[in-house]
Amino acid sequence: MTVWEAIQQRHSVRRYQDKPVEPEKLDQLLEAARLAPSAGNRQEWRFVVGTDADMRQKLIAAANGQSFVGQAPVVIVACAVDNEHVMPCGQLSSPIDVAIALEHIALQAAEEGLGTCWVGAFDEAAVKELLGIPETVRVIELMPLGYPATTAGPKSRLDRDEIVMYESWSQ
Numbered sequence: 001m002t003v004w005e006a007i008q009q010r011h012s013v014r015r016y017q018d019k020p021v022e023p024e025k026l027d028q029l030l031e032a033a034r035l036a037p038s039a040g041n042r043q044e045w046r047f048v049v050g051t052d053a054d055m056r057q058k059l060i061a062a063a064n065g066q067s068f069v070g071q072a073p074v075v076i077v078a079c080a081v082d083n084e085h086v087m088p089c090g091q092l093s094s095p096i097d098v099a100i101a102l103e104h105i106a107l108q109a110a111e112e113g114l115g116t117c118w119v120g121a122f123d124e125a126a127v128k129e130l131l132g133i134p135e136t137v138r139v140i141e142l143m144p145l146g147y148p149a150t151t152a153g154p155k156s157r158l159d160r161d162e163i164v165m166y167e168s169w170s171q
């Protein structure tokens with residue numbers, strides 16, 4: 001599969017087959033994350049990989065009741081250490097860096113026939129308590145993953161001419 005094919009293939013999967021993810025596939029996803037770029041190569045990302053059924057069940061409540069978070073055989077809890085670093089452009093680097101690494105995971109998962117979903121609707125304090133994540137660490141996103149039980153629908157996106165301007169900002 002090419003990168004372009006993986007980009008087209010990736011979509012939010014909210015129903016998963018009752019089939020475990022092979023450890024070597026999971027390793028490859030985490031390696032894809034490890035190789036992601038980050039501001040100043042700070043690599044603020046840390047990943048808690050949850051496979052325990054009881055823990056995933058409890059995570060549902062922390063994820064605003066989104067049941068697919070517990071139904072997926074694996075949930076990656078993407079965290080950031082070093083949350084103070086602001087780039088000269090004024091943006092905090094850690095959420096951007098963690099997001100890039102997570103999208104590496106999502107695209108590599110697509111290549112491996114796995115589905116993922118970004119999950120930003122969660123209660124950070126509840127996730128931290130459940131997983132014993134230290135006070136200073138931020139939870140950036142959750143990413144359930146597994147073999148999809150659904151197929152992709154058409155992508156709903158703005159047209160390119162609505163989002164791209166050439167040479168200067170223009171309406």
Ligand SMILES: Cc1cc2nc3c(=O)[nH]c(=O)nc-3n(C[C@H](O)[C@H](O)[C@H](O)COP(=O)(O)O)c2cc1C
Pocket residue numbers: 010011012013014066117118119120121122155
């Ligand atoms: C930062 C972020 C947070 C998201 N949070 C959630 C979420 O909490 N629950 C959910 O079902 N989908 C969530 N999504 C998925 C989006 O709804 C989805 O990516 C978007 O509708 C486009 O659909 P697609 O991923 O199938 O292409 C999130 C996506 C992103 C990028």
